[in-house]
Structures are given as C-alpha cells and as structure tokens.
Amino acid sequence: MTADPIWRGFALDAETALALLDWQREMGVDEPMLDTPVDRYAEAARAPAPAAPVPAAAPRTGPQTAPQTASESDTDDLPARAAALASRAETLEQLAAAVESFDGLDIRKGARSFVFADGNPAARVMIVGEAPGEDEDRMGRPFVGRAGQLLDRMLDAIGLARDAVDAERAVYITNVLTWRPPGNRAPLPAEIDAMRPFLARHVELAAPDLLILMGNAACQAALGRQGVLRMRGKWATAWGRPAMPMTHPSYLLRTPAAKRDAWADLLEIAARLSA
Secondary structure, three states: OOEEEOOOOOOOHHHHHHHHHHHHOOOOOEOOOOOOOOHHHHHHHOOOOOOOOOOOOOOOOOOOOOOHHHHHHHOOOHHHHEEEEEEHHHHHHHHHHHHHHOOHHHHOOOOOOOEEEEEOOHHHHHHHEEOOHHHHHHHHHOOHHHHHHHHHHHHOOOOEEEEOOOOOOOEEEEEEEOOOOHOOOOOHHHHHHHHHHHHHHHHHHHHOOEEEEEEEEHHHHHHHOHHHHHHHOOEEEEEEEEEEEEEHHHHHHHHHHHHHHHHHHHHHHHHHHOO
C-alpha cells in the first residue's frame, strides 16, 4: 500500500507531520510515493554494463571440500537446530538466551525487541499466544496492547492475574514467536515449526498445570492443527498437559459476539483449576 501526500502545498509543523505518519502506518501504508513517477525500465536501460568476468584461478592440487551452495544452505534444518539449543537449557534464563541467539528466522532483523515472556513462571496456568504486535515489540513484553488489556480483564474475571505473586492466582504468558512479524502478519508454518522446540522446552521448564492456547498459531504449535473456532471449549493435550484452545483476544475485539463463548471457556478453565 502506498501513501499519496495529499497535504502537499500545506505548511506542516513537526507534531502534525508525525501524527500524519502514525495515521498512515495504522492504515497499512508501507511504501512512500515520490512527487514524480519513476520509470524503472528506463533506469534499467541506463544501468552500466556488467564488468568483464575475472579469469578463474588455477586449480589447486590436493583434496578440497566443495563450498556450500545457496540451495544447500536453504535446506538447513531449523527445527533440529532449535531443538539442539533448547535441549541444553536447564533454566528459563538459559532458554531465553538460547532463543535470543537463534538466527534462523529473518523476522528478527526487522523487530525492535526480543519478547520472551511475562508473568509468574511458577503459575499453574501458562498462556501461549501467537506473536508480538507493535505495542509488544516496543515494550518487550507479550500481550500489552489492546488485546493484552482485554486478556487481563478476562483473567481478572476468574481471579487470575499476570502480576499475582501467589502461584494459584498467577499466569505465565508467552508467544509462539518471540519477534514481531512484519506488518503484524500471522506466523508462517515454517516459523512455527522452527520455534516449536523452544516452546516445548519452555513449557517443560515452567511446568504449568494447564495451558491456554490463544489463536491458531498456538494451536498449530502445540497440537499440530488449526481451526480454533472448532476446537475452542474442548480440552486437548499438549506436551502431556491439559490444554484449552481459545480465540485470541484480538479476534474478540473484532468480533464482540464471540465473547460469550470465551466466557464459557474461562469458566471451564476456572472449574478445572478448582477441581
């Protein structure tokens, strides 16, 4: 999506200009337009001719190892690399360091913050979301935007809170992805597969009594399938623990009528915790 400078010719102060930029970003603008069109084909025609090829060096004697090609590099097994890193983590702090050092996902290059977790690691309830958004990327914590504020109100309705000291009332929150995808897009299947070993180790180290899977990406990572609208409200098993699929709070913001089902899911979770 491109932005047309409709305010051209008007004097703008710095505050107004920043407000306009924020508005364009919220509308999905990701590419500016110049004042005059650019003929890229003409530019290509004017491009300098490529330099003459450099003569190949004389062959060396003795055994040599063939260099890794781009195609061979692309076949690198990211889940296996992630699993090797995750298996060496004995604490949540070590796991966070291992995940942050993982260079298998390109989305980390465009993200501002590494977003690992929030809440009480000793909590009985662990919530798995999808990925950081703009607010989470800015603050370095999961679920702090509008969806996170709704989540806090939902948890409070059944006596839970991320800042509770008591493990009985606390929650521990993380996401499938620890970096914000560009444009807040949904996590890709390859990204979910690459991060699954880290998430599995995260659950193992935190050792919650039950999991809440918020959204399709969380269900894909934990259960191997999507379709949260069909799965919600029914207990499943993920990594040996009871898991409740729920619609993501961002979906509830877009579809207020779905809040009734989410309330029923919360009551089911509260009943499970009290049993």
